Amino acid sequence: MKDLVELTTHCVHCGFCLESCPTFTTTRSEADSPRGRIYLIRSAEEGVLRWQEDVRPHLDRCLGCLACTTACPSGVDYSSILEIARDKLEEQKPRISKSMLLMGTTSPKILSTQLGLAKLLPGKKMPLVASIFFASAKPEADLPQVCGLNSSDKTREISPPQPTDANLRGEVYLLEGCAMRVLFPRVHWATRQLLSRLGFRVREVEQGCCGALHVHNGHVTDAKALAEKLIKQMPGSLPIIVNSAGCGSTMKAYDSLLSTPEANQFRDRVKDISEFLLEQGLIDLLKQSQGIDAEITYHDACHLAHGQKIKIEPRQLIQSVPNATYTELPESDMCCGSAGVYNVLQPQLARSLLDRKYGHIGETRANIVATGNPGCHAWIAQAAREHGQKVQVMHTVELLEASFSGVPFQ
Ligand code: SF4
Ligand code: SF4
Structure with missing residues (x-):
């Protein structure tokens, strides 16, 4: 260390x-x-x-x-x-409450159970762990609704087809993560669909949590164990695609966490989805999609903008969507207050940052705000819900996929 x-x-x-x-x-x-x-x-x-x-x-x-x-x-x-x-x-x-919060957030089984309860109690106060995203939200907070988990779009339950050998550009791993796979399966679905459409086959492997929330909250020993496990689960030289900024930022720092040659090599393979699409020179293909008639703005997830220094790529991708207009968000790289489990632990500060963020979103008059991290996504979506759902929150990759398919997003 x-x-x-x-x-x-x-x-x-x-x-x-x-x-x-x-x-x-x-x-x-x-x-x-x-x-x-x-x-x-x-x-x-x-x-x-x-x-x-x-x-x-x-x-x-x-x-x-x-x-x-x-x-x-x-x-x-x-x-x-x-x-x-x-x-x-x-x-x-050690703080037991914080350890339990981390365990509940990063265990797909516990989080799924919480969500199951939340679905049984729509509009009621959230059960313990599901309240993570809504600690300072109003009582009508509805996590399944906010994350789009009540969607009746059954197509998203089916894995997208893999590309044929004729149009295959390459093979990749996709980080499924822990909270992301439970809260935003729709983002994974859109990522897989888009990768397949652009000629990339996803190699399926058993995988777990990357340790991001652990490392950010002072549980470094647990984070090291999770990082070592994940490195073993994704061997070889294939790129590792990540659509959650906090996870990608941590995985790109595995070398300083573990200081091993395997961690160094792993770090170099980790790519945020926006970074990967740009590096692969796919923007011209995106420009040929059918487009979306929408006014879009973009919120920089902290661990994408500051953790990975990725700011230009998502903007270039969004601006490649035909028929859409783009407006820059004031203070776009100022934190929205979500910050992992921060909005549970520091609800007042988190709430004040969310209000500041949502005020700026209103100034843009956008009807879609794109972002690249599940915490920001759920937190801003909750504000949108409180304000009458005039703005829809989407992951950048959902926006790009919708530009091809025309499928409604939520
Ligand atoms: S910018 Fe802040 S952290 Fe950096 S040297 Fe100055 S005071 Fe220190
Ligand atoms: S809250 Fe302030 S001190 Fe903490 S990481 Fe953000 S900018 Fe740095």
């Missing part, structure tokens, strides 16, 4: 990161800024401050959005600083 004090020495206290930080711009408290948190962590490591009492509240309020890493001219590795510091906090004083 990297040396925490050494990592903090790269911060020169310039403050260029402050206005990019959602918690600082909300609270205006230095202790809730990137610079302040780095200072607190270093002081605790040097024994000047107490980890649990002085530092923990401010690290709990950090979204882990990594906007500060984009803004920082000195290249401070805030992501590693935060991960190591949170791991230290959890090791010193």
Whole structure:
């Protein structure tokens, strides 16, 4: 593991990161800024401050959005600083409630059970784990509805056909993940459908959670075990396609998590779906699709924009959709407040960021907002539902697939 004090020495206290930080711009408290948190962590490591009492509240309020890493001219590795510091906090004083929350969110079986209960209680208060996405939402929150799980579109229950040998361009793995496969099977369906349409065969393998939520919440030992398992489950040299920004960001950092040659090689194969489509030069094919008559805007998922530095690719893809108009979203790369399990643990801050995000979406007058991460997707969709469903939230890949098929999305 990297040396925490050494990592903090790269911060020169310039403050260029402050206005990019959602918690600082909300609270205006230095202790809730990137610079302040780095200072607190270093002081605790040097024994000047107490980890649990002085530092923990401010690290709990950090979204882990990594906007500060984009803004920082000195290249401070805030992501590693935060991960190591949170791991230290959890090791010193584990929180059972947080462990249970992680287990419930990353276990497809537990999450499916929760969803089953939620379907039996539409419009009622969510059962324990399903409330993750709606901790600060209004009581009418309906997780299955928001995620489009009540859809009567039976075609999505059938795996899309694989491309024939004649139009085969290549073979890939697709990360199914944990929460993603339960909450957004429709996004996996659209990803498979689009890949197949463009000539890519998906190799089917048994696979589990990538460990993203664990690493972001100070459970690094669990994350390492999950990463080692996933690397074994996807051997060889095929590209690994990911349609969840948080997962992709973590998988691209497996090398620093594990420091093994296998992890280095694995990291280089991980591709966000938008990155992959651009790299494969498929934009001209997308331009030949039938198109969508819609006004579209785009919300940058933090772990795509800041974690993976992927901003141009989704925009280029969306702007290739015929008949659609595109409007840039103000503060598009400012966190929406979802941030994994943050909206359960910090509901007020999360809610205020969601309101800010939804206000900007309204300014664009778009009727579709595209994004690339399940947490943002569900969280913004909940706001749309509260505001009369004037805006539809879609994964970028759903939008592209709909541009070919003309199939309604939800
Ligand atoms: S990760 Fe996000 S919330 Fe945390 S310090 Fe950086 S910008 Fe602020
Ligand atoms: S921009 Fe970078 S160097 Fe400057 S205060 Fe923020 S983290 Fe430190």
